[in-house]
Amino acid sequence: MNFDDVLGEFRASGALLEGHFKLSSGRHSGHYLQCARVLMNPARAARIAEAVVAAIPADVRAAIDVVVSPAMGGIIIGHEIGRVLGKDALFLERPEGVFHLRRGFALEAGAKVLMVEDVVTTGLSSREAIAAVGREGGEVIAECAIIDRSAGTVDLGVPFYPLVAFDFPTYAEDEVPAALAAIAVTKPGSRKA
Incomplete structure (x- = not known):
């Protein structure tokens, strides 16, 4: 999938919104990418996940033990990417404001993790999720996402494959x-504040 293909998927599903949005990062924008809408169709979600995985170098794909994504936005695409890779897909939650694993999820010590996000703007949630994986005993070796909104400027501390x-x-x-x-x-994101 190229840029026009992905943009077409967002437009076709009504997932490219225009207005005034306060993003999860706290920044404001005239555009919002509602990934839940673009991923609500399983066939579309599968196509997008396959394209995301294809953009990750083969040596990185081969090193992945498990997929982890932050709730809420990363859950669907994380699960789909886990399916494509044939790996388990866990998710982090932050009911008290700090990401951690719940629901019986656990990482084996030293597990090589692919972090999966839907959209990355400033990278704040990603960096928080990467730190949580470290606290849980894993090591994030790379992150992937459907969309990079940072104009290529985000630094996650690991290789990033949008x-x-x-x-x-x-x-x-x-x-x-x-x-x-x-x-x-309008504040459509998952972060309070």
Whole structure:
């Protein structure tokens, strides 16, 4: 899948939203990528996961023991990527604000982990999830995502393999342009605050 294919999947599923959004990162944008909508169709989710996995170098794929993703946004794509790789797919939760494994999930000591996200903007959630995997005894060897919204600037501390990059501008709270500020804010992400 190339950029136009992925954008087409988002448009066809009504997953590319326009308005004024406060992202999970705390930044504002006139565009929101609602990955839950693009992934709600199992066949589409499978196509996207297969494309994401194809973008990961073979040597990295061969080293993966388990797939881990942060809840909520990463669960569906993480599960699909686990299916493509033939690996278990676990997810981290943060009911008290800090990511950790629950529901009986556990990592074997030294497990080589592929972190999976839907969209990465600033990388804050990814870095928090990577740190949680370390606390749980695993080692994140790479991260993949459907979308990189950072314009290629994000540093996760591990190799990052996004399927495509969308360069929709984002703004800090005090940088929001007047035209965007005039639109009521929607906060569709999973992070409180």
